[in-house]
Amino acid sequence: MFKSQNLSFEYAPHDSNPPPLTLKNINISIQTGEFVAILGHNGSGKSTLARHLNALLTPTEGTLWVNGLDTKDPASTWGIRQSTGMVFQNPDNQIVATIVEEDVAFGAENLGVPPEEIRRRVDDSLAKVGMLAYASHQPHQLSGGQKQRIAIAGVLAMRPSCIVFDEPTAMLDPSGRKEVLSAAANLNKEGITIILITHFMEEAAVANRVLVMEDGEIILDGTPREVFSQVDKMQALGLGVPQPTALAHKLRQAGFNISPTILTIDEFMQDETVKKILKGQANANN
Amino acid sequence: MTRITVGNHYPTGSILHRTDPRVKLAGTVLYVTALLFVNNFLGFILAAVFIAALIKISKVPPRLIFRGLRMIFFMLVFAASINIFFTSGQNVLLHFGIIRITTEGLTLAAHMIARLVLIVTGTSMLTLTSTPIQLTDGIESGLRPLKVIKVPVHDIAMIMTIAMRSIPNLSEEMDKIMKAQKARGAELDTGSLTKRALSLVPILVPLFVSAFKWANELATAMEARCYRGDINRTRMKEMKMNAKDWAAAAIMLASVIAIAGTRWVI
Ligand SMILES: Nc1ncnc2c1ncn2[C@@H]1O[C@H](COP(=O)(O)OP(=O)(O)OP(=O)(O)O)[C@@H](O)[C@H]1O
Ligand SMILES: [Mg+2]
Numbered sequence: 267m268f269k270s271q272n273l274s275f276e277y278a279p280h281d282s283n284p285p286p287l288t289l290k291n292i293n294i295s296i297q298t299g300e301f302v303a304i305l306g307h308n309g310s311g312k313s314t315l316a317r318h319l320n321a322l323l324t325p326t327e328g329t330l331w332v333n334g335l336d337t338k339d340p341a342s343t344w345g346i347r348q349s350t351g352m353v354f355q356n357p358d359n360q361i362v363a364t365i366v367e368e369d370v371a372f373g374a375e376n377l378g379v380p381p382e383e384i385r386r387r388v389d390d391s392l393a394k395v396g397m398l399a400y401a402s403h404q405p406h407q408l409s410g411g412q413k414q415r416i417a418i419a420g421v422l423a424m425r426p427s428c429i430v431f432d433e434p435t436a437m438l439d440p441s442g443r444k445e446v447l448s449a450a451a452n453l454n455k456e457g458i459t460i461i462l463i464t465h466f467m468e469e470a471a472v473a474n475r476v477l478v479m480e481d482g483e484i485i486l487d488g489t490p491r492e493v494f495s496q497v498d499k500m501q502a503l504g505l506g507v508p509q510p511t512a513l514a515h516k517l518r519q520a521g522f523n524i525s526p527t528i529l530t531i532d533e534f535m536q537d538e539t540v541k542k543i544l545k546g547q548a549n550a551n552n
Numbered sequence: 553m554t555r556i557t558v559g560n561h562y563p564t565g566s567i568l569h570r571t572d573p574r575v576k577l578a579g580t581v582l583y584v585t586a587l588l589f590v591n592n593f594l595g596f597i598l599a600a601v602f603i604a605a606l607i608k609i610s611k612v613p614p615r616l617i618f619r620g621l622r623m624i625f626f627m628l629v630f631a632a633s634i635n636i637f638f639t640s641g642q643n644v645l646l647h648f649g650i651i652r653i654t655t656e657g658l659t660l661a662a663h664m665i666a667r668l669v670l671i672v673t674g675t676s677m678l679t680l681t682s683t684p685i686q687l688t689d690g691i692e693s694g695l696r697p698l699k700v701i702k703v704p705v706h707d708i709a710m711i712m713t714i715a716m717r718s719i720p721n722l723s724e725e726m727d728k729i730m731k732a733q734k735a736r737g738a739e740l741d742t743g744s745l746t747k748r749a750l751s752l753v754p755i756l757v758p759l760f761v762s763a764f765k766w767a768n769e770l771a772t773a774m775e776a777r778c779y780r781g782d783i784n785r786t787r788m789k790e791m792k793m794n795a796k797d798w799a800a801a802a803i804m805l806a807s808v809i810a811i812a813g814t815r816w817v818i
Contacts, residue, residue: 319778344778352776360773364717368685371788373777382789420777519702523597 267428268296268319272328272355275314282435290482293330296461296475298427301454303470303490304463306479312463315479316432333427344372348377351421355411355433358406365407366416367392367401368376373424384423388422391422411442418449424507428459428487436465447472467494469509491527502541510534517543562680564611569681572797574689579804580678581706587667587674587814595814596666602807614716619670620676628665632671635661688712693791706782714770721766722759729758 275289288311306312317323321337333349335342353372354360364367367388368510374384386546392398395415405413410529414434421429435443447469454460460475470476476493479485480503486493493506494500497515506512514528514537522540534540563569583599590596601643607614644649682690693710699705733754734740740751793801 322772322776344780347776347778352773354769354773354776356769358721359769362717362770362777363713364684367787372774372779375786375788376778376780378784378786380787381790383788384786386786404720406724416815424777 267295267298267300267331268330269319270294270325270328270330273318273325273330275318275323275328276326277314286482287326288482289318289325291467292484294477294484294487298459299432299454299457300475301451301460301473302460302475302477303473304477304479305465305467305470307504310479311482312479313432316352316430316461316463319428319430320352321346322352344377348424349427351423351424351426351429351431353414353417353431353434355436357410357417357437360417361405361413364404366397366403366405369405369416370419370423377424386418387423387425391419394422395419401479409442410438411445414438414442414446415449418446418453422453428461429453430461430463432463433465434462435469435508443469448455467506467511471508474505478503494529497526500548560616560676562612564607566611566681567796568606568610568677570796571681571800572791572793573682573686574694574791575793575797575801575804576678576682577687577690577694579801579808580675582804583811584671584673587670588809589812589815590667591815593666593810594664594668594817597672598675598807599811600666602811603670603677606677607673609786610677610681612677616680617673617676620672622670624668625753628668630810631664631668632661635664647703684716685713685768687789688716691788706785715733716765719764722763723779725762725766726759729755729762791813 270292271290273292274287276287292315295356304312304315314323318325318337319332321332321343323328324338330337332342332346333382335346337343337346361369362372370388371384372392374387389398391399392401395418397412397415397419400408400412402415405416408416415515417434417530419427429450431446434450438446443466449474450460450462460473462469464470471494473490476486476490477484478493485503486496486499489526494511497507497511500507507515508529510528510531510533512527514524514534517539518524518526522539522543524537525533528534528537553740583602587595587599590599607617636653636657637651639654639657639660641654643655644652645655645658645803646653646685688709689711692705694703695703695708729739738751738754740748740755742748
């Protein structure tokens with residue numbers, strides 16, 4: 267799906283006093299159908315990388331291929347943007363039309379899809395995100411989570427093979443976050459590649475691969491278990507780990523023999539040592 | 553969430569709501585033009601009957617239409633007084649200092665009021681029975697012939713759509729900023745007029761900043777969804793005139809001609 271070779275990027279490359287590179291020598295390969303979470307500090311370059319994935323930005327040096335198409339080739343731009351959709355952070359700043367279904371249709375209209383087919387896709391996409399009942403509502407009267415689902419439906423109507431989410435839940439309340447995250451997970455089950463940029467470790471734990479960015483580079487790349495089991499390193503980066511993982515780590519430091527690969531509350535509760543602790547049978551160092 | 557609605561569309565599903573917006577737009581323009589021709593009461597009565605029939609067909613509650621009239625009430629009073637007090641004429645009814653009330657003045661004032669009321673009710677019929685998007689689409693499609701002389705019709709319609717989209721955003725943002733400034737001790741609704749005007753500055757500056765940020769992010773989101781002007785663009789809701797639309801167009805045209813024609817009848 268995506269493959270990059272020595273991708274580097276700097277904003278304003280023609281400045282006489284060039285700012286430091288925003289992306290440095292990135293080599294990644296992401297397969298179709300993966301669910302990848304990207305973590306990193308503010309300013310580590312996550313959004314900049316995301317915008318490369320659908321040719322909103324192109325590498326200053328190196329190359330990025332999307333489904334084999336070079337993003338630098340202007341002839342490929344529209345094909346790439348069709349196959350890789352984007353959902354942004356602020357729900358209010360990505361809705362174009364004043365009626366929900368009109369907004370969902372916007373992308374497909376830009377692609378020149380015939381009207382009856384657009385109608386079908388719009389209904390289909392709205393159903394997939396559970397918003398069909400709101401088709402003729404005005405977007406600004408919906409909740410944040412609903413607006414984000416409208417944005418997802420708008421991308422779906424373009425029939426993409428990948429959706430990049432740039433902190434889609436940052437401005438939402440917990441229930442809105444759940445709505446958006448489960449919509450993303452469902453789409454992944456249908457075979458759509460999901461790239462999820464987030465500051466919430468619990469959200470990243472749902473992915474099947476985690477990339478950690480720091481200062482324009484990818485410094486960790488692995489399954490959530492591999493990445494989050496490096497508790498000390500993640501905490502040194504100021505990123506932290508999911509709460510069950512952190513708790514298990516603390517208990518292990520206190521001498522309890524708990525698995526280092528715990529990610530979720532369920533896994534934590536299933537751990538043999540935890541069960542013993544809860545029954546009052548466990549001591550440190552056994 | 554805000555309760556603001558964009559435009560004053562009032563959906564009832566009536567046949568007037570379902571009529572092609574281009575017919576309604578053209579009808580409104582012709583109707584307003586016809587009213588400018590009218591110079592006797594027969595014409596105004598005819599126009600009033602026409603509008604009353606439309607209101608009945610549209611099933612829009614008349615109070616919504618009168619609400620629109622309330623907003624122009626002072627304008628009506630002002631325009632009428634000028635006509636009553638300052639029209640010169642032969643048939644003086646009352647003379648008081650520089651004020652002369654004449655029959656001609658009274659007639660002119662009555663015409664003026666009738667004309668304004670009929671124009672406002674007519675145009676609000678248009679906005680009550682069409683969504684903003686239908687109107688912009690109607691304008692885009694109705695003005696398409698102007699593309700030949702290089703009028704950027706699509707761009708104008710897109711600008712109108714986005715401007716409408718921005719209204720709830722801006723008002724929400726303004727509300728937020730005002731609360732933030734009040735929390736810092738800004739006094740927005742006390743003091744002299746100049747003081748109040750000056751206190752708007754710390755609201756308008758952040759409002760502009762956020763409007764530009766909004767526009768910038770929206771533009772990125774539009775590009776991400778493959779927007780590139782009207783190159784190769786289709787529409788989900790294509791506008792097609794069906795038999796009913798043509799019939800409606802014919803009825804509107806006939807009515808409008810009849811209204812304007814009264815000028816030459818009496
Ligand atoms: N349009 C721009 N012009 C110049 N510099 C920019 C621009 N956008 C971002 N930068 C800089 O590039 C760096 C990386 O920014 P980026 O937005 O990719 O970070 P991020 O990881 O997405 O951060 P966040 O978590 O805050 O969203 C930052 O130092 C930022 O200041
Ligand atoms: Mg970002």
